[in-house]
Amino acid sequence: MEVRKIHELITGRRRAKPLGRGSGNTLRSAIFRAAGFFGFWLVLTDTDSADLAAGLVSAAAATWASLRLMPAEQWNLRPVKLAGFILHFLRQSIAAGTDVALRALDPRLPLRPGFVVYQTHLPPGTKRNAFCAIMSLLPGTLPCGSAEGDGLAIHCLDVTQPVVEQLAAEETLCMQTIGEAQRNG
Incomplete structure (x- = not known):
């Protein structure tokens, strides 16, 4: 039995879809979150150009984790x-x-x-x-x-x-x- 199905049986809920398999809504959410995490990282650091790569990697990791822990929802913001x-x-x-x-x-x-x-x-x-x-x-x-x-x-x-x-x-x-x-x- 797959780990995902075992998780569903134990918790009674489905796990988040991995990145890349969701709708365009997940992509929009990922872009928005990544920009937010990277912006937050820039605020916390001195924004030295040599450290930008570390910030991008950190933002990507934080985005991946946030999408796994809190999947994207559709917000029809008006x-x-x-x-x-x-x-x-x-x-x-x-x-x-x-x-x-x-x-x-x-x-x-x-x-x-x-x-x-x-x-x-x-x-x-x-x-x-x-x-x-x-x-x-x-x-x-x-x-x-x-x-x-x-x-x-x-x-x-x-x-x-x-x-x-x-x-x-x-x-x-x-x-x-x-x-x-x-x-x-």
Whole structure:
């Protein structure tokens, strides 16, 4: 029996496709990641021309490892929606940050911390992780684990607020910005 099939039987999931056998999406992801890793390497070093070969080899190795550990997904990023989402996110961050600061400084304002469960429509993977990262940057909500089904356990500062409804609206905006989840492999 092949190692790949044994891995699938043990873990219940498929291994990433090796480079070169995926779609054009994998190639785009590889190019983007390699450029990012090489750029990061340039920032960390003195960019001496004699060391560029080492940087290219390091970027290639990091790209290969990242594609094996986190296969490419199709992100139908919409630039106009992304700009709108960024503006919305900044507005929400300022409003929520002001609310948290007021609650912390004024003892008369209610603080009812607790947990809520939010059932997400995003499948496990980088898109769900991106949504959780966005949630964690909005003051007053912090994803802190998984719940039954596709649920996310969210810590919030006031459980009497419509947190689940707000998260549903944020997820809808996020999905409109990054597109539906389609995993290669």
